[in-house]
Amino acid sequence: MTFILDPSEPTESPLLAGLNPQQREAVEYRGPALLIVAGAGSGKTSVLTRRIASLIDSREAWPSQILAITFTNKAAAEMRERVESILGQASEGMWISTFHSACVRILRREAEHFGFGKNFTIYDSADSRALIKRIIRDLDADTFGFTVSGVAGKISKLKNELSDVESYARGANFNDPQERVFLDIFREYTRSLQAANAFDFDDLIGQTVYLFRAFPQVAALYQRRFRHILVDEYQDTNHAQYALIRELTRPIEQNDLPLDLQGRGALGPASLTVVGDSDQSIYAFRGADIRNIVEFERDYVGAKVILLEQNYRSTQNILSAANAVIANNFDRIDKKLFTVVGDGDKIVGFTGYSQHDEAQFVADEVTTLHGEGVDYRNMAVFYRTNAQTRALEEIFIRSAIPYRVLGGTKFYERAEIKDAFGYLIAVANPADPMALRRIMNTPKRGIGGVTEANLQSWADAHGVTLRESMRAAGEQGFGPKITGAILGLTKILDEVGETADTAPVPDILITLLERTGFIEALRASRDPQDEARAENVEELIAVTKDFQKNNPEGTLLEFLTETSLVAAADEIDDSSGTVSLMTLHTAKGLEYDAVFLTGVEEDLLPHRMSANEPGGPAEERRLFYVGITRARRKLYLSLAMTRAQFGDVTVAMPSRYIQEIPPELIDWRQSPGMATSRGGTQPRALNVRRDGGSSGSLGTGSGYERTSAPGATALARAAARAAQPKTEWANTVTGKVRDNGDLTLVPGDRIRHTDFGDGKVTAVTGVGPKSVAEVQFEKVGRKRLLIKLAPIEKL
DNA sequence: CATATACCGCTTTTT
DNA sequence: GCGGTATATG
Numbered sequence: 001m002t003f004i005l006d007p008s009e010p011t012e013s014p015l016l017a018g019l020n021p022q023q024r025e026a027v028e029y030r031g032p033a034l035l036i037v038a039g040a041g042s043g044k045t046s047v048l049t050r051r052i053a054s055l056i057d058s059r060e061a062w063p064s065q066i067l068a069i070t071f072t073n074k075a076a077a078e079m080r081e082r083v084e085s086i087l088g089q090a091s092e093g094m095w096i097s098t099f100h101s102a103c104v105r106i107l108r109r110e111a112e113h114f115g116f117g118k119n120f121t122i123y124d125s126a127d128s129r130a131l132i133k134r135i136i137r138d139l140d141a142d143t144f145g146f147t148v149s150g151v152a153g154k155i156s157k158l159k160n161e162l163s164d165v166e167s168y169a170r171g172a173n174f175n176d177p178q179e180r181v182f183l184d185i186f187r188e189y190t191r192s193l194q195a196a197n198a199f200d201f202d203d204l205i206g207q208t209v210y211l212f213r214a215f216p217q218v219a220a221l222y223q224r225r226f227r228h229i230l231v232d233e234y235q236d237t238n239h240a241q242y243a244l245i246r247e248l249t250r251p252i253e254q255n256d257l258p259l260d261l262q263g264r265g266a267l268g269p270a271s272l273t274v275v276g277d278s279d280q281s282i283y284a285f286r287g288a289d290i291r292n293i294v295e296f297e298r299d300y301v302g303a304k305v306i307l308l309e310q311n312y313r314s315t316q317n318i319l320s321a322a323n324a325v326i327a328n329n330f331d332r333i334d335k336k337l338f339t340v341v342g343d344g345d346k347i348v349g350f351t352g353y354s355q356h357d358e359a360q361f362v363a364d365e366v367t368t369l370h371g372e373g374v375d376y377r378n379m380a381v382f383y384r385t386n387a388q389t390r391a392l393e394e395i396f397i398r399s400a401i402p403y404r405v406l407g408g409t410k411f412y413e414r415a416e417i418k419d420a421f422g423y424l425i426a427v428a429n430p431a432d433p434m435a436l437r438r439i440m441n442t443p444k445r446g447i448g449g450v451t452e453a454n455l456q457s458w459a460d461a462h463g464v465t466l467r468e469s470m471r472a473a474g475e476q477g478f479g480p481k482i483t484g485a486i487l488g489l490t491k492i493l494d495e496v497g498e499t500a501d502t503a504p505v506p507d508i509l510i511t512l513l514e515r516t517g518f519i520e521a522l523r524a525s526r527d528p529q530d531e532a533r534a535e536n537v538e539e540l541i542a543v544t545k546d547f548q549k550n551n552p553e554g555t556l557l558e559f560l561t562e563t564s565l566v567a568a569a570d571e572i573d574d575s576s577g578t579v580s581l582m583t584l585h586t587a588k589g590l591e592y593d594a595v596f597l598t599g600v601e602e603d604l605l606p607h608r609m610s611a612n613e614p615g616g617p618a619e620e621r622r623l624f625y626v627g628i629t630r631a632r633r634k635l636y637l638s639l640a641m642t643r644a645q646f647g648d649v650t651v652a653m654p655s656r657y658i659q660e661i662p663p664e665l666i667d668w669r670q671s672p673g674m675a676t677s678r679g680g681t682q683p684r685a686l687n688v689r690r691d692g693g694s695s696g697s698l699g700t701g702s703g704y705e706r707t708s709a710p711g712a713t714a715l716a717r718a719a720a721r722a723a724q725p726k727t728e729w730a731n732t733v734t735g736k737v738r739d740n741g742d743l744t745l746v747p748g749d750r751i752r753h754t755d756f757g758d759g760k761v762t763a764v765t766g767v768g769p770k771s772v773a774e775v776q777f778e779k780v781g782r783k784r785l786l787i788k789l790a791p792i793e794k795l
Numbered sequence: 796c797a798t799a800t801a802c803c804g805c806t807t808t809t810t
Numbered sequence: 811g812c813g814g815t816a817t818a819t820g
Contacts, residue, residue: 072810098810125809201809202810204810282808283808283809283810285807285808285809286808385806386807386808446797447796448796449796564810566810567810568809583809584808585808585809604807609807609808619808620808645806646811646812648811
């Protein structure tokens, strides 16, 4: 974040140095409630950190009286660092964390008040779905048309509204068999979580609210502790989160205080600061309620509102585009971002013939920018859906561009990693049957589905947990081999479990994996993929060692908590020197010198699925707006004319949002209007109806003349599909991955690339499978290629 | 009970 | 174009 430093200003306090008047007021204002309406890039993080620092610096608050809620753990860590660097001291006791992390912390301390243990498991969405799937099967609910995702979505929605089984039942229509069955599922789901000593993601918030409401003396504990509460990204809070803040900012009832503190004068409500921008609200789909911010002044009477409109991040061209786009959302308070840094470069537009072509454009620009001195870590590629990464990754690998995909969080989703976690959870929380089921027969021990079901029904009949049923396997008439296998596993879990609270996490994991032969089984397997799986598990061991190094006192429970609550953006490693690839949602709150916004097409952005939802297109527009405003200096908008979905090719149309940007702000390298299905140069789609006609051609053709391309009209679609082999598009890149084995190249070699044609190697860097050739192609210029994977042959 | 094969449905975004 | 599930076979 940069600030304009005006040397003429008195520097009365370093806390206020370089702030504009509104920012300054946001730091200094004192009162019960403050809403900071902060446009994109208006320096709100700096304002928040300085506000916290100033509260501590002036002795108005101890660090331990501060609770700051951020959207990601990474943002929390950064905020803590910055507060500490301003104050020049550690700020012990300050809570800066996400909603979910803060609630876990509270719940671990207080869970025993209402029938949970502090060692509860956190079910991620995959766990929830697995449980729901089981319940649907057990209740034969699929015959009523219930799907796992449907039920999961509905339950999540209800929990975000703080509904539980009872309150839902009160309003339910029992004449509707569907509703009765849903209620059964919901009830069973809730019961299962309770029995498993587990919370799902939504429970973490909802149950904390329940805890505060049901146990006022517990609430008073936290109301008394947190005197200053600050919430970032307030526009994306849902009802449960809103209620949580509401509970924490309640005046404290005298008789809820411990006796020795009663009668020592009333303690008013904590002061609340929220920061948000309704134009950046992009989580309505998961229950975020924009009214939380719109109605803040009504909820907190006497609240002060401060507007931050000056942008310190982007060039004026980027801001003008952003302003123009968001102005199309009616029903918003008009707010115009401005800057004093000047127009900057134009936005660059590009239309590829396929998503590979588009990806190649992005890769080429990344390489060019890198050549101009822009570090890889200052570039990011955004997209609407995770599926879009495939083409980008393919091309990036071949172009030898270091990149990282955020939020695929593939690692923790891998089966072998979930299995390893299954062992850890089984040790930490013996009541959890889901973890147990995962590992019962991994590695293979001959305990199959039938045995598992028998163990479960014995458990149900005797009213005990699955784990206890396993301990009693000897009484259940299994064969000697199976009984031995069950008891053997139980013994290992029980013995390791005794050290669960004290032993270092890597020791626990290694002991479990060794005694169960988990890794050994993977290594011994003849499936070649199992070797990679074994390596992944080794990687997990490294992760636990890392954790223990950073948290010498860290326990298994803390490790499990930390790994359950990672957000996509937490994975960014600022020192890594890689280009970041992420969804537009993940991009919120981040900023980069150069931003590539890809797939700006109808049905993708706005996404097809959002079309029918009320408020859908407007939310998609905010998403686009968020993407644009992440860019500091260079913004690229790209799209493809065809996109492969489900394997076959579909025609894509430029997004309506592109038209909302004043044309003079965009420099089209290859405009959507340049090529049509009929092989002509009719303007395509932009400002044009589908039946042709002409007007508003954007950009002027330059260099790329196509003889044919997939069609833009419905009529042309069939013809395009039948007639066009990909190879006819000279600028496209084939989707094949190949392996050139040990092919070595030296400068001077001539090569032929399936897409780029002939060229001469000018330099070779790197060793072994990572060696990269720099090639001067005759037609398309200079490119970097990963020798092992590029579709090339030596001439 | 484990392994191999065929098929279906699906993909929006996330803590 | 994939991953998960249902089915058949050893």
